[in-house]
Amino acid sequence: MPEISIILAGFADAFTWVNLLFVMLGVAAGQMVGAIPGIGPIMAMAIAIPFTFALDPLVAISFLVGVNKGGLFGGAIPAILINTPGTPDAAATTLDGHPLAKAGKPVKATRMALFASVTGDTVSDIVLITLAAPLAGLSLQMGPVEILALMIFAFSIISGLIGDSLIKGLIAAVAGLLLATVGLDPEHGTPRFYFGYFELYDGASLVAVAIGMLAVAEIFRRIAAARRAGPQPAISLGNDDPAAQRVSWAEYWGCRFAIARGAAIGTLLGAIPGIGSTAAAFMSYSATKKTGTGGGPEFGQGNLRGIAATESANSAVMGANLIPLLGIGIPGSIGAALLISAFKIHGIQPGPLLFQTQARLIYGLFGAMLMANLMNLLIGQVSLRLWARVIRAPESVIFPAALLFCFVGVYLSTGGLFGVGLMLVSACVGYVMMAFGYPVIVFIIAFFLGAGFERALSQSLVILDGNPLAVVQHPVALALLILAAVTVIWLSRGRG
Amino acid sequence: MGQKSINRLSGVAVALFGAAMLLWIIPAHTETVSYGWVKPDTLPKACAWALAGLGLIQALLPKGEVALDGGEFVIVAVAAVLSAGAIWALGKIGFLVAAPVFAALLIAVIRERRIGWIAATIIGAPALIWVVVDLLLGRPLP
Numbered sequence: 008m009p010e011i012s013i014i015l016a017g018f019a020d021a022f023t024w025v026n027l028l029f030v031m032l033g034v035a036a037g038q039m040v041g042a043i044p045g046i047g048p049i050m051a052m053a054i055a056i057p058f059t060f061a062l063d064p065l066v067a068i069s070f071l072v073g074v075n076k077g078g079l080f081g082g083a084i085p086a087i088l089i090n091t092p093g094t095p096d097a098a099a100t101t102l103d104g105h106p107l108a109k110a111g112k113p114v115k116a117t118r119m120a121l122f123a124s125v126t127g128d129t130v131s132d133i134v135l136i137t138l139a140a141p142l143a144g145l146s147l148q149m150g151p152v153e154i155l156a157l158m159i160f161a162f163s164i165i166s167g168l169i170g171d172s173l174i175k176g177l178i179a180a181v182a183g184l185l186l187a188t189v190g191l192d193p194e195h196g197t198p199r200f201y202f203g204y205f206e207l208y209d210g211a212s213l214v215a216v217a218i219g220m221l222a223v224a225e226i227f228r229r230i231a232a233a234r235r236a237g238p239q240p241a242i243s244l245g246n247d248d249p250a251a252q253r254v255s256w257a258e259y260w261g262c263r264f265a266i267a268r269g270a271a272i273g274t275l276l277g278a279i280p281g282i283g284s285t286a287a288a289f290m291s292y293s294a295t296k297k298t299g300t301g302g303g304p305e306f307g308q309g310n311l312r313g314i315a316a317t318e319s320a321n322s323a324v325m326g327a328n329l330i331p332l333l334g335i336g337i338p339g340s341i342g343a344a345l346l347i348s349a350f351k352i353h354g355i356q357p358g359p360l361l362f363q364t365q366a367r368l369i370y371g372l373f374g375a376m377l378m379a380n381l382m383n384l385l386i387g388q389v390s391l392r393l394w395a396r397v398i399r400a401p402e403s404v405i406f407p408a409a410l411l412f413c414f415v416g417v418y419l420s421t422g423g424l425f426g427v428g429l430m431l432v433s434a435c436v437g438y439v440m441m442a443f444g445y446p447v448i449v450f451i452i453a454f455f456l457g458a459g460f461e462r463a464l465s466q467s468l469v470i471l472d473g474n475p476l477a478v479v480q481h482p483v484a485l486a487l488l489i490l491a492a493v494t495v496i497w498l499s500r501g502r503g
Numbered sequence: 504m505g506q507k508s509i510n511r512l513s514g515v516a517v518a519l520f521g522a523a524m525l526l527w528i529i530p531a532h533t534e535t536v537s538y539g540w541v542k543p544d545t546l547p548k549a550c551a552w553a554l555a556g557l558g559l560i561q562a563l564l565p566k567g568e569v570a571l572d573g574g575e576f577v578i579v580a581v582a583a584v585l586s587a588g589a590i591w592a593l594g595k596i597g598f599l600v601a602a603p604v605f606a607a608l609l610i611a612v613i614r615e616r617r618i619g620w621i622a623a624t625i626i627g628a629p630a631l632i633w634v635v636v637d638l639l640l641g642r643p644l645p
Contacts, residue, residue: 058635175567194540194543200547231575231579234612404620443569
């Protein structure tokens with residue numbers, strides 16, 4: 008645990024004017040892109056990452072966290088107004104949000120989504136702040152054998168839980184590991200798979216691969232969709248009845264158990280790598296539905312509790328997602344994987360050592376996360392009507408411009424057009440993977456962990472004197488390997 | 504072609520890729536080292552074997568959703584080819600010429616006809632990037 012003076016200094020860094028400004032910009036940008044179906048905060052983060060390298064590390068990461076948090080609420084706006092979730096996380100919000108909007112209460116529905124989102128997110132952040140440092144301290148006690156076993160366990164969970172097929176998840180994880188072997192090998196320093204391109208000596212760029220697979224591949228798909236689909240009719244926010252415009256304290260208090268349940272489910276699922284916020288939202292909705300309507304309309308017909316349950320759960324996932332990243336160095340979601348790229352651009356290796364080497368930065372990040380929640384509330388209240396207009400932004404402008412930003416961003420972060428070419432190849436691979444149902448996020452997480460995996464494997468075999476069976480002398484590692492095997496068997500029965 | 508057949512096909516492709524890695528790519532692109540527990544080709548070979556095995560399992564027991572759409576695939580292929588051309592052009596003629604042409608071609612793919620939006624994309628987007636990167640960040644564009 009870092010000293011209290013470092014923790015306080017970190018929080019003080021978060022509350023500087025420059026940092027607050029960038030958190031505010033990030034939240035506003037996140038809400039805006041979240042409101043545009045098809046863009047979402049993940050694509051916005053991917054595009055913005057290379058442009059943040061000119062900023063101070065804390066400011067850059069705070070900005071990206073703001074984008075992510077803003078997007079969590081932003082995605083609910085089109086879900087409620089046009090029955091099209093701006094982000095996959097908001098899919099469950101359509102169930103009660105859109106019927107309530109159709110009943111003439113679109114502002115009430117979006118405001119409840121905002122309040123529940125901010126509450127759930129804040130609870131999750133407090134859990135993150137409380138748990139991450141002790142978990143990091145625990146993981147620093149681990150040796151290479153335990154770290155290797157932990158990575159194998161993480162791969163088994165992530166491969167099984169993301170996507171709908173364990174085999175496809177495992178294939179994506181192995182392919183990501185294989186890509187990570189490009190470049191100099193860690194034990195002998197000999198180059199591998201560089202195909203005559205000296206740019207590959209240091210391995211494939213994480214930024215180029217992540218932006219290619221997560222942003223450019225999705226932009227290609229959206230360009231194809233934009234050619235075929237027309238705009239959706241949106242419900243107008245105009246309504247003169249004040250009761251339909253606001254969420255009263257009684258209404259919010261009436262949803263307190265739905266919000267608390269959603270926050271608990273979101274935080275719990277968010278802390279497990281691989282379970283996304285979409286699953287958390289549906290699980291929370293289902294759990295709340297069983298407790299009754301609370302005197303409101305039926306679920307599916309505009310019940311405020313339904314909106315509160317889904318939004319608090321999907322937002323609570325965000326903070327908890329950083330627990331495995333900061334605690335044990337394993338990203339649990341796309342957002343966390345993208346934050347890794349941001350850390351790396353600033354020369355920071357994410358993981359448990361951060362609490363020793365960059366404690367001030369981490370507590371600054373925690374302070375920025377709490378500030379982002381407050382900004383989310385304020386900006387959401389003020390800008391609701393503006394974001395409702397943004398839903399209609401033409402895709403013919405958005406996607407070509409986003410693609411140009413990706414080109415330039417990767418060019419800047421990799422220092423040449425080779426990285427842009429690598430991004431394009433990654434986008435094509437990412438598109439093919441998505442089309443055939445192979446989870447791209449598993450590939451990227453495995454690619455990020457690959458170098459550490461090979462290093463841990465090499466060190467472990469030295470410690471075990473080349474005998475893998477000697478792992479029985481390491482009870483923690485053995486337990487993790489057994490858990491990994493049990494997870495694979497259990498998930499293969501359920502999902503195939 | 505049904506989902507099962509497409510899943511089988513993708514499994515076969517993964518298995519073949521694993522086999523190609525084992526037979527040609529790994530021997531040709533890794534150095535032979537005679538010492539150490541983890542040699543340069545140890546992890547790549549393990550991954551290749553795993554891909555070959557998992558690919559075969561996927562081919563024999565096909566599972567999972569597929570989102571393959573022929574029409575979308577063609578447009579994505581066109582966008583990818585245009586992007587490859589744009590990367591080449593960025594190196595040859597520079598951002599300020601290549602970017603508007605690339606944006607115009609993408610607009611044509613989307614079939615946007617509103618002149619205001621076309622102008623905003625072709626002129627506005629590259630100009631905004633130039634202002635942010637070249638003027639504000641002080642970094643040269645290609």
